[in-house]
Amino acid sequence: MSTAVQQIVAAHWRLRRVLLASARVELQKRYAGSLLGPVWTVLYPLLFLSVYLFLWLVVFQVRFSPATSALDYVLFVFGGLVPYLFLVESITSAAVSIRQNIHLVKGVIMPMELIPTRAVLVALASHTVGLSLVLVLAIGNGTLSWQIAWLPAVLALQIIAMAGIAWIVAALGVLIPDTAYLVNLATMLLMFVSPIAFKPEMVPERFRAVVWLNPVSYMIDAYRAALLGTPLPTATLLVFTVGAVIVFTSGAALCWRFKNFIVDLE
Amino acid sequence: MSNAAITATGLTKVYRLYDRPRYRLLDMFGLLATGSGYREHKALDDVTLSIARGEKVAIIGRNGAGKSTFMKLVSRVAQPTSGRLDVTGQIHALLQIGTGFHPDFTGRQNVFAYLAQMGIDGASARQLFADIVEFSELEEYIDQPVKTYSTGMAVRLMFSTSTAIRPDLLLLDEVLGVGDAYFTQKSFDRISDLCRRDGTTLLLVTHDLYSAVRLCDRVIWIDRGRVVMDGPGAPAVRAYEDSIRLQEEARLREKKRRRLKEEGGAADTHVIVEFRSANAGFLQAPVYFSDIELRHSGAVVARVPVSEGSSGAASHIVPEGSAWGAAGMWAGRDARAFLNYGSPFRKAAAAFVPAAALPEDMCDVELWISAQTAVACELAVSAFIDGAERPLPNLHLPAARWHDAIVQFGGAAEPRRHSAGVHGTGAIAVDDVRLVSPRGTDAHVLTHGEPLDIVFHYRVNDPALCERPQILMAIHRDGVQDVCRFGTDELSFDGASRSGTVGVHFERLPLADGRYTLTVMVARHGYYDDRPTQYFSLSPGVYACLSQVLEFIVEGGGAIGSGTTVVLEGEWSTTRPGAPQPAHD
Numbered sequence: 001m002s003t004a005v006q007q008i009v010a011a012h013w014r015l016r017r018v019l020l021a022s023a024r025v026e027l028q029k030r031y032a033g034s035l036l037g038p039v040w041t042v043l044y045p046l047l048f049l050s051v052y053l054f055l056w057l058v059v060f061q062v063r064f065s066p067a068t069s070a071l072d073y074v075l076f077v078f079g080g081l082v083p084y085l086f087l088v089e090s091i092t093s094a095a096v097s098i099r100q101n102i103h104l105v106k107g108v109i110m111p112m113e114l115i116p117t118r119a120v121l122v123a124l125a126s127h128t129v130g131l132s133l134v135l136v137l138a139i140g141n142g143t144l145s146w147q148i149a150w151l152p153a154v155l156a157l158q159i160i161a162m163a164g165i166a167w168i169v170a171a172l173g174v175l176i177p178d179t180a181y182l183v184n185l186a187t188m189l190l191m192f193v194s195p196i197a198f199k200p201e202m203v204p205e206r207f208r209a210v211v212w213l214n215p216v217s218y219m220i221d222a223y224r225a226a227l228l229g230t231p232l233p234t235a236t237l238l239v240f241t242v243g244a245v246i247v248f249t250s251g252a253a254l255c256w257r258f259k260n261f262i263v264d265l266e
Numbered sequence: 267m268s269n270a271a272i273t274a275t276g277l278t279k280v281y282r283l284y285d286r287p288r289y290r291l292l293d294m295f296g297l298l299a300t301g302s303g304y305r306e307h308k309a310l311d312d313v314t315l316s317i318a319r320g321e322k323v324a325i326i327g328r329n330g331a332g333k334s335t336f337m338k339l340v341s342r343v344a345q346p347t348s349g350r351l352d353v354t355g356q357i358h359a360l361l362q363i364g365t366g367f368h369p370d371f372t373g374r375q376n377v378f379a380y381l382a383q384m385g386i387d388g389a390s391a392r393q394l395f396a397d398i399v400e401f402s403e404l405e406e407y408i409d410q411p412v413k414t415y416s417t418g419m420a421v422r423l424m425f426s427t428s429t430a431i432r433p434d435l436l437l438l439d440e441v442l443g444v445g446d447a448y449f450t451q452k453s454f455d456r457i458s459d460l461c462r463r464d465g466t467t468l469l470l471v472t473h474d475l476y477s478a479v480r481l482c483d484r485v486i487w488i489d490r491g492r493v494v495m496d497g498p499g500a501p502a503v504r505a506y507e508d509s510i511r512l513q514e515e516a517r518l519r520e521k522k523r524r525r526l527k528e529e530g531g532a533a534d535t536h537v538i539v540e541f542r543s544a545n546a547g548f549l550q551a552p553v554y555f556s557d558i559e560l561r562h563s564g565a566v567v568a569r570v571p572v573s574e575g576s577s578g579a580a581s582h583i584v585p586e587g588s589a590w591g592a593a594g595m596w597a598g599r600d601a602r603a604f605l606n607y608g609s610p611f612r613k614a615a616a617a618f619v620p621a622a623a624l625p626e627d628m629c630d631v632e633l634w635i636s637a638q639t640a641v642a643c644e645l646a647v648s649a650f651i652d653g654a655e656r657p658l659p660n661l662h663l664p665a666a667r668w669h670d671a672i673v674q675f676g677g678a679a680e681p682r683r684h685s686a687g688v689h690g691t692g693a694i695a696v697d698d699v700r701l702v703s704p705r706g707t708d709a710h711v712l713t714h715g716e717p718l719d720i721v722f723h724y725r726v727n728d729p730a731l732c733e734r735p736q737i738l739m740a741i742h743r744d745g746v747q748d749v750c751r752f753g754t755d756e757l758s759f760d761g762a763s764r765s766g767t768v769g770v771h772f773e774r775l776p777l778a779d780g781r782y783t784l785t786v787m788v789a790r791h792g793y794y795d796d797r798p799t800q801y802f803s804l805s806p807g808v809y810a811c812l813s814q815v816l817e818f819i820v821e822g823g824g825a826i827g828s829g830t831t832v833v834l835e836g837e838w839s840t841t842r843p844g845a846p847q848p849a850h851d
Contacts (some may be wrong), residue, residue, distance in 0.1 A: 015385075018384070021382035021383050032370035058309070106341075109436075175294060176287070253515075258294055
């Protein structure tokens with residue numbers, strides 16, 4: 001298992017320039033032919049989140065308690081929503097990535113194991129925009145704390161976890177084309193059981209276990225601690241770290257073990 | 267060996283074709299019982315070869331022959347099932363039409379995106395870009411989206427881009443010949459330059475053999491995963507021309523087999539027996555069959571009614587593709603002739619539907635034949651049992667008497683000879699083509715500028731023939747490049763004259779120094795004027811064609827007659843300016 005991780009990481013390091021260039025090309029392709037072109041890479045997630053911002057800030061004016069502002073609530077939601085959107089985009093595009101980009105493998109541009117990672121890298125672009133917006137809002141709200149120093153570590157952990165899941169769903173996506181639909185449904189379902197718009201304490205005692213059985217909760221908690229300065233229990237961070245490493249390792253192992261099998265199918 | 271770019275030893279690739287999609291998943295985790303739920307397809311079967319650096323190799327073969335699988339293994343996209351493959355060199359570029367380029371990107375964006383993905387950016391990318399635009403001649407369109415390009419333009423851009431990066435190994439899959447003739451020639455030159463200057467090894471997969479041999483100095487022919495031919499272009503072209511006939515024959519045979527199955531029911535075993543001249547050329551005389559029987563343990567299980575023309579009967583003669591003549595009396599017996607003209611396949615076939623089941627191993631099964639012919643000959647016999655070929659021992663027929671022969675299914679078969687360049691129905695058979703030197707002797711080394719005679723012997727096999735056929739000769743350089751043709755339709759042939767010789771005389775041989783081959787063809791009158799659409803080796807209008815029957819060398823060209831192909835002679839004259847003009851009044 002450790003050799004699989006070593007081999008995969010080595011392949012990514014060796015082809016890092018190709019991987020980055022290819023992710024950049026993929027981003028350009030997404031908006032190719034449009035008037036604004038690459039501007040959309042920034043504009044789209046910004047507009048998308050602004051709609052939420054407007055709804056909660058102006059229309060619903062939801063707040064946790066009279067002592068907190070509507071922006072506090074929006075920041076709370078964004079702290080969970082932004083990493084969650086990164087997760088959704090990574091996994092859904094990874095699920096179809098090998099099937100849609102097999103020409104990169106056949107064209108000897110990159111080996112198969114780089115393609116799911118490329119999908120994660122592409123999704124990272126929107127995520128960066130989203131995170132920047134949250135940072136700007138947090139500064140404006142005056143709630144940014146020293147805990148922001150955690151952000152690079154939290155982000156790195158999520159990327160590692162996303163890469164692991166991307167390898168698994170991409171491999172499954174080749175074997176079972178139905179994976180793509182299931183992944184779409186699963187991510188939608190996961191959104192409702194993840195503490196994005198609510199705090200875990202708001203869930204009735206009986207169901208609270210469901211929140212903490214959901215691995216996404218730990219990730220969101222870690223993000224909120226970094227972005228919003230909420231307290232971060234060591235246990236949560238530990239679970240997130242161990243989980244990310246396990247997912248990464250097993251994803252790499254699966255991908256490496258069945259690499260040739262999967263290429264033969266396409 | 268250090269100079270080898272690609273070395274394959276016992277290279278085998280097996281693909282599993284699953285009966286159901288979910289079996290893929292089961293198999294991935296080893297939960298599928300070995301040998302059930304899937305069929306194994308050997309895409310490559312024990313391929314051993316070595317390709318040196320800088321070699322230009324064409325890989326040809328039919329669809330599904332294993333060409334693309336070989337490319338995938340060489341490019342390291344797929345791993346071999348067994349065997350060894352060593353590929354040296356850094357950059358590989360596999361080019362397939364329609365992949366890698368994004369239709370909404372402009373030509374410029376696509377080129378830079380492709381180069382970036384190849385790890386080239388900055389100044390070196392800009393330098394290559396200039397070269398790519400210049401070579402593809404798409405300056406006007408380079409800032410337009412590629413979706414507005416024609417197919418040819420897109421391929422031009424892709425070809426220019428992937429050859430600009432100077433790979434150690436260039437893999438091209440079905441991209442030649444998409445542009446116009448001008449660009450095709452330009453691409454050939456570019457590849458040749460690349461291989462010569464940078465030592466790039468070229469692997470080209472194509473269906474178009476004729477353009478492949480123009481570019482490549484080696485042809486590897488793959489069929490059903492095996493290398494059937496590996497060598498220079500000329501023999502490959504000859505074998506390819508043969509293979510077209512063999513394929514058509516196999517198609518007709520398969521059609522026949524299916525019809526037999528439909529008529530006779532699935533349980534029956536069908537045997538199709540084919541006779542042809544063992545030397546794969548033209549038969550000297552017709553062979554008359556009075557009896558063709560299939561016996562098992564001495565008892566007749568099926569008999570072909572040779573004298574009646576009923577092809578609807580259970581066992582019958584097969585008219586399709588066969589050179590069967592009419593039934594009639596011959597030398598005191600009811601018989602049917604296997605003619606030495608009339609079918610481009612030059613064979614005669616019979617279908618047996620046995621009354622009783624035959625043993626699986628065909629043990630104790632025999633073919634009983636009574637036949638007579640005017641000139642002693644040897645016939646090759648093959649049997650097709652439910653479509654599977656089983657070569658049988660050859661049949662030796664003596665001259666001018668009825669001969670009973672038994673061909674055993676269990677007997678050792680002689681190796682089959684392929685026709686190796688002999689085509690045509692045999693209505694006019696050509697043999698013994700010779701080049702005659704000024705000294706009257708057979709020559710294989712000729713001298714530029716000396717007289718030359720080409721002579722061949724012919725035999726009119728079709729007694730009803732009476733016409734002025736088209737005779738055509740063609741000379742190819744290095745077996746490939748069509749140098750010149752000459753022919754006539756002025757000479758009369760008829761069935762009564764039987765045989766003779768034809769000659770053509772040249773006062774001064776215009777060919778320059780080099781190695782050439784001669785092809786001789788005799789076709790029906792007006793064959794070329796009708797612009798035949800059928801491939802020549804299948805056409806009943808071709809009486810005889812001996813493809814590249816002779817190889818010869820021309821020497822003594824001197825300064826003018828070497829390094830070129832043909833030296834023309836003409837009347838020279840000169841006029842001086844200022845010289846007195848003819849007076850006008």
